[in-house]
Amino acid sequence: MSxxxxxxxxxxxxxxxxxxxxxxVKKAESKQGSLWFLWEAIRSILIGLFIVGPxxxxxxxxxxxxxxK
Incomplete structure (x- = not known):
């Protein structure tokens, strides 16, 4: 019983x-708009350009x- x-x-x-x-999750989803996806795309490009590229x-x-040799 216990x-x-x-x-x-x-x-x-x-x-x-x-x-x-x-x-x-609902709060995080409400924050995501078109600007959020744009920022993610820019961030990914910058990471690729300055970290992965070199x-x-x-x-x-x-x-x-x-x-x-």
Whole structure:
């Protein structure tokens, strides 16, 4: 009997957490508009340009130098 009460209490706590997470997701979704997607696209381009690009150039440069030996 006490196990059923414990399970019921745990389910109630879990339900509260789920409701809290649902509220947070709805709030986050409401913030996302067309400007949000534009910002994400710009950010992705900048990451590719300033981080991935130079790293790839260095790696290919090293590989080319090693292949030339």
């Amino acid at each position: 196990e059923q009460i414990d399970v019921t209490q745990e389910l109630a706590k879990l339900q509260q957490r789920v409701e809290h997470l649902e509220k947070r 790293a790839a150039a260095i790696i290919f440069g090293i590989l080319a130098a090693l292949a030339g």
